[in-house]
Amino acid sequence: MTSFADSKPLSLPLPRFRSGTRGTFVLAIVIAFLALLPLGFVFWATAVTGWEAASQLIFRPRVGELMTNTLLLVLFTVPLATLLATALAWLTERSDLPFARIWSALCVAPLAIPAFVHSYAWIGMWPGFHGLPAGIAISVTAYFPFLYLPISATLRLLDPALEDQAASLGLSDTAVFRRVVLPQLRLPILGGGLLVGLHLLAEYGLYAMIRFDTFTTAIVDQFQSTYNGVAANMLALVLVLCCLVLLGFDAGLRGSRRYARIGSGVARRPRKISLGRWRYVSVLLPLAAIAFALGVPAITLSHWLIAGGAEIWRMDEIGLALSQTLVICVVGGIATTLAALPIAWLSVRRPSRKSRIIEGCYYLASSMPGVVVALALVTVTVRVALPLYQTVATIVIAYVIMFLPRALVSLRASIAQVPAELEQAAASLGRSPVNALWSTTVRLAAPGAAAAVALSSLGIMNELTATQMLAPNGTRTLAMAFWALTSEIDYAGAAPYALLMVLFSLPMTALLHHQSKKISGR
Template sequence: MSSIADTSVLPAQRRRLPAASSWTMTTAVSVALLALMPLGFVLWATVATGWETAQQLIFRSRVGELMINTILLVVFTIPICTLLSVALAWLTERSDLPGARLWSWLCVAPLAVPAFVHSYAWVGLWPGIHGLGAGIAISVVAYFPFVYLPVSAAFRLLDPALEDQAASLGLAPLAVFRRVVLPQLRLALCGGALLIGLHLLAEYGLYAMIRFDTFTTAIIDQFQSTYNGVAAYMLAVVLVVCCFVLLGLEAAVRGRRRYARLGPGVARQAKVARLGRWAYPCLLLPLVTSAFSLGIPAFTLGRWLVGGGTSIWRMDEIGLALSQTLVICLVGGLATTTAAVPIAWLSVRRPTRASRLLEACYYLASSMPGVVVALALVTITVRLLLPLYQTLATIVLAYVIMFLPRALVSLRASIAQVPMELEQAAASLGRSPANALWSTTVRLAAPGAAAGVALASLGIMNELTATQMLAPNGTRTLAMAFWALTGEIDYAGAAPYAVLMVLFSLPLTWLLHHQSKKIAGR
């Protein structure tokens, strides 16, 4: 009987699965084309401007100044973040540092504070702070967790047997670390450094508040003050080229080496290094880092809240901003996660060269700075689809393009845990490809989908650049209200909005920290 049942199912499987795959591939390609619109816009802007005009706008002294600022910012910030993060990760994961668990959480917690809130806190404490030095200092305390998080996870997964073998050959501890440990951290370091670099190129609020000019601040200035579209387009072209250069450098440094260990047995836990009399001096590093990355924002926000009193809690305005933020975050998070379902399914169920190419297109599109995405959608809607200009649909599309990988990663992990046979059984019972996918895989992958919605929504909550340029008239999110009040030098009035953004971001930060600990079963 079982053999007869199996043969009866096979024809249905053959009929249904190709249809499901074809339908999903068509949807995934459509989403990829939408996600690549900003890149297509940059190419169109370059061609439409003409070489002579483009040359005059790109090769001018102003662009040279912005390029120098960008290069110096990246060249100084990324190495400082890398050194700081590796030292903190080693102390919290490989040594007997007092309170290591607490310090590991505090090293991730700065991600809960939006970058422009970091800048607001520093300016509130030192009103005269500005320029390159300020940009580097604030960028380090705001972005170093992007390197710390993957490096600390990598430390927990390293096999200490390799270090023992190197030590048995007579290598000193520093030589073992340099020749054995660091090469194994290369993927984590490259990934974290790339994230920081892309954030440095895309950030607006942090640098605008300290009066440090970057390509993003210059583009928005052109757009808001003079609406000089051609000049803004050419600055966007240079900014996109900078993003591609970073992607290429990361790929070149990462290389194609194998990092997996082949052999019998299971990697054991690494020995904890005894700091001895250096334990308390080593505490200074995480203590000072937490003081700058968390203490300064907490102190500044607390000071403004106390100084402003109850008058700054305008509950009608705050309630409106909070409700609009939650609606946009929920709609954007659901749309982003829904758009990620087809490619997540293909990458797990049909891992072909085409699906990998589509996935790469998604990641490439998300590397575009928010200002470029917004500028592209503004131009397209104004020229071709005017009824969609400054509507909820346009801003949701921008969020989908920018935050698609966040939902994709969560969905892909959940779909991989759902047996493929359930989809086959649903298809054999006569359900349509979409219905079979929805009734089995999507429902069972609901926890991963919920995590994807949360990750995308919290990214949307702290997004400022695209929201300012694309939000419908009358929209006032927490980030927009905060920025408007700081522009009026009403730092006390902006404090409640900053506090709410931090409070809503803390759960995501804790989730990231918890998930990184689960990697090693801790």
């Protein structure tokens, strides 16, 4: 007698389902072309300018100064953030550090604070803190959680048997970490470092506020002050090349080394290493990191909120900025999630070389700084589609290009949990491919879609550069209002907007921390 468990799954005819796959590929390719628009624009602008004029704009002292600033910023910030994040992750996950769970949550919390709010907080306490040292210090405190999250998650997932075997051979705890644990942290360190590096290249508000010139600040200044499109485009070309070099450098370092073991490993928690007499002294490291990353913004915001009193709470202006921010975040988040749906479905249901190439286009496009995306869309709308210039549609397209990977990651994980047989059954009953997808996979993957919308909306809420350059006249988001007031040295008036951005970002940051714990079953 054949048991139910031994029976093969029912094979259903899928002629219409396959035709739906072709349509999904076409839609995914169209979105990929849209996502690559900024990259194509940069090379088109260079070709139109001509090599002679372009070389004069590229090979000049000003570009050399910007390149030096950018290289120094990346070369100092990424290693320092990596060292800090790795030390904090090891202390909170692998040692008997007091209150480790609390420190773990606090190490992720700085993600709720926009980078330009970090800068605002620091110069609020030290007005003369400017230049490269300020840029490095603030960048490390603002961005180290991007490294802490993947490193700590990896430490929780590592098989402790490997460390036990190394220890049984007589290696000390330090040697075990250096020779066994650290090599397995290569991928999260490289991935987090790449993310931090791309943020450093794209960030505008943080460095403009401390008067530290980077390519992004120079492009925005060039665009806003003289509207010199040619000079801005050439700076954008150099910035894009820096991003591509960073992506290539990361790919080269990753290599093809295998990081997974055969078998499931040992299903137990790793051994906590005793810090001994250093147990309470070690608390000083997370305490100092949190004091700078959370304490400085909290003190500065509290100071300006108290100093401003009730007068700074102009509810009509704040309410308008809040409502416009929420509308743009929701519309942009939904649009980004819908745009990511075709390739998310293809990567799970129809994995192939084509789908991987399309997905790679999405990630490549998202590495383009917001200022480059904005320049591309400004040029395209002015030259080709003038009615779309400074409209909600244009700024939503910019958000889709910039935040596609955030939605893609969440959607792909949720779709993978939905059995493909449900879509096949719906298609065999006569439903169209779109209807079959909507009635089964989309509905069952709704929690992942909601997370995708929330993650995209979080990025949109804190986005400044593209919003400033593309938003319709009269638009005033929380980030735009905050930036306008700080530009007028009205730090007290800007405090309520900063506070609201932090408060609305905290739930999503908590969700990220919860999901990282959930992955490892803790």
